[in-house]
Amino acid sequence: MFEYLKGIVAKIDPAYVVLDVNGIGYKILCPTPYSYQENQPATIYVEQVVRDxxxxxxxxxxxxxxxxFLKLLSVSGIGPKSAVAIMAAEDTDSLASAIQNGEVKYLTRFPGVGKKTASQIVLDLKGKLGDYVKKSAVATDLTPSLQDALLALVALGYTQKEVDRITPKLAKLPENTADGYIKEALALLLKK
Incomplete structure (x- = not known):
């Protein structure tokens, strides 16, 4: 029903955020609630799940x-809470790579995922996560100085998602030193 909600983050809890949208507080369960900042504007892409x-x-x-998340829900034996727990436990790129590579043992480390469910995830989703795998493939074509710059950004405290978001833009720039890439990256990260 909803695609996204845009508002001010009113509260952050380990399992959810409360987003104030024109005076109405929506409690939204998130895999990574601390990615948001309290009292700051945010756009949250939402999925409404109706149960008994x-x-x-x-x-x-x-x-x-x-x-x-929706693809994980399509797997037999995975409900919304399990899907959120899986996504909270690992960054989505690593999760997608594990599924693409059929790493059943890796998937069993997630809460509520046994060998049978992990096998089902691989069976149902292998080959259907092209967007995430393409992101990983882009990273292998990077120059050494850009790779160094990206590692430095993570060391500076930026999340892998933030770094991944700007990597394609940095890769399109003319070849530069690691310091040059870091300056460009910081400019991009501060734009948001």
């Missing part, structure tokens, strides 16, 4: 994360 016990909103930083 109630209506729940699940929220994500990006449309791609929401799509991954």
């Amino acid at each position: 016990t109630g209506i729940t909103l699940y929220g994500f930083l990006s449309l791609e994360d929401k799509e991954l």
Whole structure:
């Protein structure tokens, strides 16, 4: 029903955020609630799940994360809470790579995922996560100085998602030193 909600983050909890949208506080369960900042504007891509016990909103930083959530929901044995727990435990790129590579053992480390469910995830989703795998493939074509710059950004405290978001833009720039890439990256990160 909803694609996204845009408002001010009123509260952050380990499992959810409350987003104030024109005076209405929406409780949105998130895999990464601390990615948001309290009292700051945010756009959260949401999925509304209706069950016998109630209506729940699940929220994500990006449309791609929401799509991954929906793909996980399509797997037999994975419900919304399990899907959020899986996404919270690992960055989505690593998760997608593990699924693409059929790494059943890797998938069993997630909460509520046994060998049977992990095998089902691989069976149902292998080959259907092209967007995430393409992101990983781009990273291998980077110059050494750009790779150094990206590692430095993570060391400076930026999340992998933030770094991944700007990597394609940096890769399109003329070849530069690591310091030059870091300056460009910081300019891009501060634009948001």
